[in-house]
Amino acid sequence: MRELFELYAAFFRIGLFTFGGGMAMLPMLTKEVVEDKKWATNEEILDYFAIGQCTPGIIAINTATFIGTKRKGAVGGFVATLGMITPSLIVILIIASVLTRIMEYEIVGHIFAGIRVGVAALVTEALIGILRSGIKDRFGAVFYVMILAACILFDPSPVYAVIVGIVVGIMRIKLIDKKKEDKI
Amino acid sequence: MNTLILLIVEFFKIGLFSVGGGLxxxxxxxxxAAKDYGWFDAAQLADMIAVSExxxxxxxxxxxxxxxxxxxGIAGGVTATLSLALPGIIIIIIVYKFLEKFSGNKxxxxxxxALHPAVGALITMACIEVYRSSFLGGDTFIRPVHFALFVVVLGGKLLYTKRTGKKIHPIAVIVVCAALGALIGL
Structure with a gap:
């Protein structure tokens, strides 16, 4: 019970301090889940993002469900996701019903411009950490640069990057197996 | 009542068929918006995007x-959000059980x-997208004041970690940046 509450509270905080698209959750996610609670490693977060990119649903929800399920089974998955969406429900319902004009105040615009700069710095720092744990050798570095270049040049759907990753991963294992056989 | 059932169906479908980030x-x-439910039109949707971001x-x-x-109303907001989340929750729980079964499979x-570097590249792209909404763009490609604040915040945070071995909490960074945004008038 206590861990379920902790799951809910941690993802409530993550939801409350995620500003923007799914990846904006990364700094809070690594702080809460990887550094504080040690519920997952940076590598596992990368796994979840990879699966989240190519399965239905919003990445933020998929990631919350993954970590919740890992800790406390299906119930944990539900509870973590509910924690993640509760701040949205509260904040947006208040804005939509009471503060419909809040975005028109000049000061609010300045505040959000400041927050976006802060989020940019936080996401950069989280990205550095994620790349450090995700790229372990020359293969990883070369593959990272190739996929990044392809993304910048052709702007494909992220699903294709994941599919290429899956194909290359299988081919790499086959190659390693073949080399071993040749040696024998 | 009918509207709520329609909301469940429509947002369950959105949750089931939208693959990837919120966009x-x-x-x-x-x-x-184009359907004749009369829930909202394209112009209202544009405002909703701005607020949601x-x-x-x-x-x-x-x-x-x-x-x-x-x-x-409020019941509609809660219904739509839960319906959107449900397909993702169910699918990920199934995927998790499946992965558990095959863990250790070479x-x-x-x-x-191989997916780690590929997803690293995707997160880098998302990071560039975040730059676009914070300090890139404007008349001069880079908004100088925004960019200066970005460098100071990132540099300060990395330096603090290097000196003390501790990290400044993300919430503290967001609160300080919100205050600075209001003070400087970003």
Missing amino acids: ATLPFLYNL STPGPMGVNMATYAGFHAA YVEGVFY
């Missing part, structure tokens, strides 16, 4: 709450080994 839900929402919560979830509220591990 993936947008085409479906524009499609909803900058307020707390993942953008896709915020959009669902906002759109549901437009259709049927092909599964090999696939994730």
Whole structure:
């Protein structure tokens, strides 16, 4: 019970301090889940993002469900996701019903411009950490640069990057197996 | 009542068919705006996007709450958001059980080994997208004041970690940047 509450509270905080698209959750996610609670490693977060990119649903929800399920089974998955969406429900319902004009105040615009700069710095720092744990050798570095270049040049759907990753991963294992056989 | 059932069906569908980040839900929402439910029109949707992007919560979830509220008040907002989340929850729980079964399989591990750098590239792209909404753009390609603040915040945070071995909490960074934004008038 206590861990379920902790799951809910941690993802409530993550939801409350995620500003923007799914990846904006990364700094809070690594702080809460990887550094504080040690519920997952940076590598596992990368796994979840990879699966989240190519399965239905919003990445933020998929990631919350993954970590919740890992800790406390299906119930944990539900509870973590509910924690993640509760701040949205509260904040947006208040804005939509009471503060419909809040975005028109000049000061609010300045505040959000400041927050976006802060989020940019936080996401950069989280990205550095994620790349450090995700790229372990020359293969990883070369593959990272190739996929990044392809993304910048052709702007494909992220699903294709994941599919290429899956194909290359299988081919790499086959190659390693073949080399071993040749040696024998 | 009818509206709530319609909301469940429509947002369950959006949750089931939008693959990827929150932006993936947008085409479906524009499609909803064009339907004759009378929930919201394309112009209202544009306002909802602007609010959803900058307020707390993942953008896709915020959009669902906002759109549901437009259709049927507070009950609509809650219904739409839960319906949007449900397909993802069910599918990920199934995927998790499946992965658990195959953990230690050399092909599964090999696939994730190659996926890490690929997803790293995708997160880098998302990071560039965040730059675009914070300090890139404007008349001069880079907004100088925004960029200066970005360098100071990032540099300060990395330096603090290097000196003390501790990290400044993300919430503290967001609160300070919000205050600075208001003070400087970003």
